[in-house]
Amino acid sequence: MVRRDGPDDPDASGGPDDPGGTGGPADPARPGLTRRRLFRGGAAAGLGAGAFMGAAALGERLLTPSRPAEKEPLHGGRTVPYHGSRQAGVETPPQAHARFVAVDLKKDVDAEGVRRLLRLLSDDTAKLTQGDPALADSEPELAGVPARLTVTFGFGAGLVERVDPGAVPAWLAPLPEFSRDRLAPEWSGGDLLLQICADDPLTVAHAARMLGKDVRAFGAVRWAQEGFRRSYGSQPEGTTMRNLMGQVDGTNNPAPGSEDFERLVWIGDEGPEWLRGGTGLVLRRIAMDLDAWDRLDRPGREEAVGRRLSDGAPLTGTREHDEPDFTAATPLGFPKIAEFAHIRRARSDDPDERFFRRGYNYEAASGDGADSAGLIFAAYQADAVRQFVPIQRRLDDLDLLNEWVVAIGSAVFAVPPGHGEGGFIGEGLFAP
């Protein structure tokens, strides 16, 4: 009833929920708008005849001849598959909205309790991501606009230990201390992470509430972070995000699907068996001192980062994706990209010391307080200790950007592989 992205789009021809068979080419009486199209964006999925009549009534209004047929397909009906060998929400092109919710499990939740919780969450996520109400959905009408909803689960060491203490990988622990971090416990740690992303804020709110209700009997919210990027359809797809400092942020990032990405992000044979096809997530809450940043002039800002503000091109290049030339020098012999520049410091000579970023901006509406704005820095890699830590150590040692940014939260999660129908997230952790 909703549009699925991918090669086997059921919209391509009349399916079981399109008995009239009008789902293929447009109904000639209603140019550009099929009945199925009406449902895509409506709140109709999984509801009764009443919802159908509502959507039909809307359709009539849309189809009055006073305005040309809308060319824009409604993106609210787009879905990302939930079941599969890998979890969605990592390679998925970043949705506009994200909520990261960390849960502390109650003391008395044992392996069996964890299993029950994970099955509940898996079942409801399988439904919600496809635009269907959760099992005990108290607001089923809010479920009908999936808008590319994904829920990605991460396990803290505290969860894994309850099931199998021997299954905790070495990197699943708090990061080593960095001298510049100012970590607050209220933004750090957690036994279980729900990373909820969608192109619609109400979709995120509804999914978070439904999954939050699943969690209640088993644990309590430790922290929740809300993030945003540009809205869906506001910019060309594939535009690199800008952060609240105005920088193009995330240019140098392995491309999902590339060989690099496979090797760097996904856990292969070298990892613990239950995590093969999974990854690791380092989540850092990075506060920005925007007032101080704003006192710096543009050349100063560009030198601090090593990229132009206008388009993100390295100071030695002309386009965003040009490879920086770290050897280039000015006529006076100074490096064009300074020794302290962020892009130089963030890069290691070791091609394995890399990770995949999928960050989000955050901002408090009031604009007040030291933590009023910043970046939710989400880094995915097979082994945080081997890949993330050496880079962070380089930045901790020297990075001019440190003048304006500071990590105030930090957490590490194991992101298990996906699962098939009938299974549940993290099932490989449990003895058969």
Place this chain on the structure above:
Amino acid sequence: MVRRDGPDDPDASGGPDDPGGTGGPADPARPGLTRRRLFRGGAAAGLGAGAFMGAAALGERLLTPSRPAEKEPLHGGRTVPYHGSRQAGVETPPQAHARFVAVDLKKDVDAEGVRRLLRLLSDDTAKLTQGDPALADSEPELAGVPARLTVTFGFGAGLVERVDPGAVPAWLAPLPEFSRDRLAPEWSGGDLLLQICADDPLTVAHAARMLGKDVRAFGAVRWAQEGFRRSYGSQPEGTTMRNLMGQVDGTNNPAPGSEDFERLVWIGDEGPEWLRGGTGLVLRRIAMDLDAWDRLDRPGREEAVGRRLSDGAPLTGTREHDEPDFTAATPLGFPKIAEFAHIRRARSDDPDERFFRRGYNYEAASGDGADSAGLIFAAYQADAVRQFVPIQRRLDDLDLLNEWVVAIGSAVFAVPPGHGEGGFIGEGLFAP
């Protein structure tokens, strides 16, 4: 440089910033994508050659033959005119995101100070809403995606008094006490309101920060409320919003442009001269006890409201916009729409006791606390005492919905008319 909504769309032909004249029909070498189109969604407006190159580079990528030309126009470039006889953001179809920021003026800000502040805010708003950087924009690249940005200014009595104590209309005061309200000072009152709406959350954040910097020398943020609706393009245009209780919310609302709307919302000759062409805003923060609501079954919920949850149709009708029949009875003689039902209580026999609603959902990411979710209820009317208060008194006396909702914030603002180029918001308040 950005697309304007309205009859005089400068995109219709090559304009001054389209010297190549390719802005009309599509460039035949690049089917479906004009150079102008590239700029619409990019962060290019008002920037230099670097930005142009960045956008051009993006264009190249979009135009690789591996994917079909995008049919969806990018909505990030859409703009709403700022200058005009009425402020935008009232009749404007509601954008997906809103931030309401109330400011308390410093004690020493006199009429001249108010004038300077209003001129600053007007000048920057005129720029930002058209996709151009603010005058001293510290992150000009964030300004290039206006996404229908509107900033609507509201004046509290505290502001008007500083300019002309005789100009405060009788209704510009805190509402009378209602027995069920539980108002918190931190969500109530304020001398100046900035209602910042756009279809993009980063656009809202950037505008709020730039305007917030204008305000700093003159006052401090008293409260800020962040709201959301469905994202742009996720549903058919004109779909009535749903609130976090899952209800269709806002069906019975005067239609912008209608005779009713003109009479009810805009202040005419009967109002103070400086407010003619303006309106009044009552902003209420209404917390919802969603857990209690979720314990109520669907028939109970529908009875409480008087509408079906599935599509918002009144219990006596079949479609959302059917007129409720308050006289209809069940076979046993009970009213089909109960005496305590919200839609019955919210309606007066006096056709002038009505107002225009343009509300937003709010939710705390953590989902914790009594004020974790609710509605930012924004009601516009020419005279709050004559139009809003009698309805609110009816609801205060009897409305089953009161079991689950409670007002925790309340503020009233005068929304002055718009102004032309060279003028500033509220200019009519100042002696010539």
